[in-house]
Amino acid sequence: MAEPQDTEDVTSERLVEPGADDLERAAEAALRPRRLEEFVGQRTVREQLSLVLDAARGRGRAPDHVLLAGPPGLGKTTLAMIIAAELGASLRVTSGPAIQHAGDLAAVLSSLEEGEVLFIDEIHRLARPAEELLYVAMEDFRVDVVVGKGPGASAIPLALPPFTVVGATTRSGLLPAPLRDRFGFTGHLDFYADDELERVLVRSARLLEVELAPRAAAEIASRSRGTPRIANRLLRRVRDWAQVRGTGAADLAAARAALEVYEVDERGLDRLDRAVLRALCERFGGGPVGLSTLAVTVGEEPETVETVAEPFLVREGLMGRTPRGRVAMPAAWEHLGLQAPQAGGTLFG
Ligand code: ADP
Numbered sequence: 001m002a003e004p005q006d007t008e009d010v011t012s013e014r015l016v017e018p019g020a021d022d023l024e025r026a027a028e029a030a031l032r033p034r035r036l037e038e039f040v041g042q043r044t045v046r047e048q049l050s051l052v053l054d055a056a057r058g059r060g061r062a063p064d065h066v067l068l069a070g071p072p073g074l075g076k077t078t079l080a081m082i083i084a085a086e087l088g089a090s091l092r093v094t095s096g097p098a099i100q101h102a103g104d105l106a107a108v109l110s111s112l113e114e115g116e117v118l119f120i121d122e123i124h125r126l127a128r129p130a131e132e133l134l135y136v137a138m139e140d141f142r143v144d145v146v147v148g149k150g151p152g153a154s155a156i157p158l159a160l161p162p163f164t165v166v167g168a169t170t171r172s173g174l175l176p177a178p179l180r181d182r183f184g185f186t187g188h189l190d191f192y193a194d195d196e197l198e199r200v201l202v203r204s205a206r207l208l209e210v211e212l213a214p215r216a217a218a219e220i221a222s223r224s225r226g227t228p229r230i231a232n233r234l235l236r237r238v239r240d241w242a243q244v245r246g247t248g249a250a251d252l253a254a255a256r257a258a259l260e261v262y263e264v265d266e267r268g269l270d271r272l273d274r275a276v277l278r279a280l281c282e283r284f285g286g287g288p289v290g291l292s293t294l295a296v297t298v299g300e301e302p303e304t305v306e307t308v309a310e311p312f313l314v315r316e317g318l319m320g321r322t323p324r325g326r327v328a329m330p331a332a333w334e335h336l337g338l339q340a341p342q343a344g345g346t347l348f349g
Contacts, residue, residue, distance in 0.1 A: 024233075031204045031232050032078045034085055039075065040203070040228070041196035045187035049079070052185050053086050062115050063087070064184025065138055065165040067123075069172035071311045073229025074189040076168035080119040083166055089115045096125030105130045106143050114161035123167035124174040131179055138165055138182040170307040191226025191315060194218070200228045201235055205250065210239045216255040223259055223268035225312045230268075237262050267316065267335065272300065274336070276309050277318060280328040281338055288325030 033039045036050055049066070056063030066083065068076040084091035092108065099105045112118060120126070126134065137143050141162060144155035167183065169175060198221045205212035220238060224231035238250045241258035263271050275298040280287050283297055295302040313319035318332040333340035
């Protein structure tokens with residue numbers, strides 16, 4: 001029987017020391033909502049999912065496959081776990097990059113039990129042969145097991161019990177249409193509003209037994225880039241500050257001081273965000289500049305810049321995407337305290 005694969009987290013581990021991944025993951029796991037009703041915000045996705053799950057429960061059958069799309073840290077893994085919990089099903093976890101060969105996926109699929117939920121994180125990073133195997137498994141509940149090699153090889157079809165794939169992707173545009181079509185439902189997760197993040201923080205503070213002042217919650221929420229993962233991470237840093245240098249309570253002063261130590265500015269931009277904006281403005285005169293050049297300049301992978309920093313910077317009106325590359329918007333210059341070049345310097349100059 002194949003071992004369930006570990007999820008690999010590609011989101012950049014900013015604000016934590018390298019090597020602290022396991023601790024970070026354990027800390028996150030402790031704060032995950034377990035049921036749909038505990039899941040804050042994302043009203044549309046929650047309502048849609050709850051219909052899919054109720055209908056499946058009513059029919060006594062595995063629900064349609066579900067695709068969850070959105071930037072990192074918005075709750076895709078959490079929702080996959082909630083789906084399994086709500087169905088009373090067990091969950092198998094793997095990810096696109098963890099599946100090197102189609103055979104790895106065939107092993108996982110052929111060991112699934114009836115009604116199980118298979119979570120595939122970063123599904124857009126599956127290798128093509130694995131992807132093709134997955135189409136068939138999702139549609140016909142069948143895998144073709146190849147026996148032998150070369151011209152004598154033959155494929156033996158193996159029927160699979162009904163199961164549900166929950167795919168997560170930060171780049172739904174990269175999913176080939178045939179794979180996207182196999183999902184009965186796609187939930188698009190959006191950045192959270194500040195009041196929703198405050199609710200996430202209040203809940204997390206209770207679980208962490210931290211005394212969190214309402215104004216501190218508001219301050220942390222407003223600097224969390226619309227992302228619960230970041231809100232929870234900042235809360236833990238504020239708790240550390242309060243414990244070591246403050247009174248133990250996470251009040252407004254502790255929140256402000258800790259966020260300053262961790263270089264999160266008043267708009268919630270962190271070091272990577274500012275590095276990207278600085279590179280755009282100072283090195284490339286406001287752009288347009290290609291994604292990979294920009295990524296090399298800040299010493300990051302293009303995918304990290306594109307999935308982690310960019311969606312937030314674009315949403316904040318600090319960066320623009322044009323067919324010729326990324327450009328700094330007027331607000332970027334202002335935010336960095338720089339003078340935007342006059343006419344001709346940028347698309348917006
Ligand atoms: P993703 O898979 O999209 O990267 P996760 O599901 O791992 O994100 O969520 C990251 C962290 O944020 C987890 O600790 C989770 O508890 C918390 N979180 C995400 N969404 C919510 C939510 N809607 N309500 C409460 N906590 C949330």
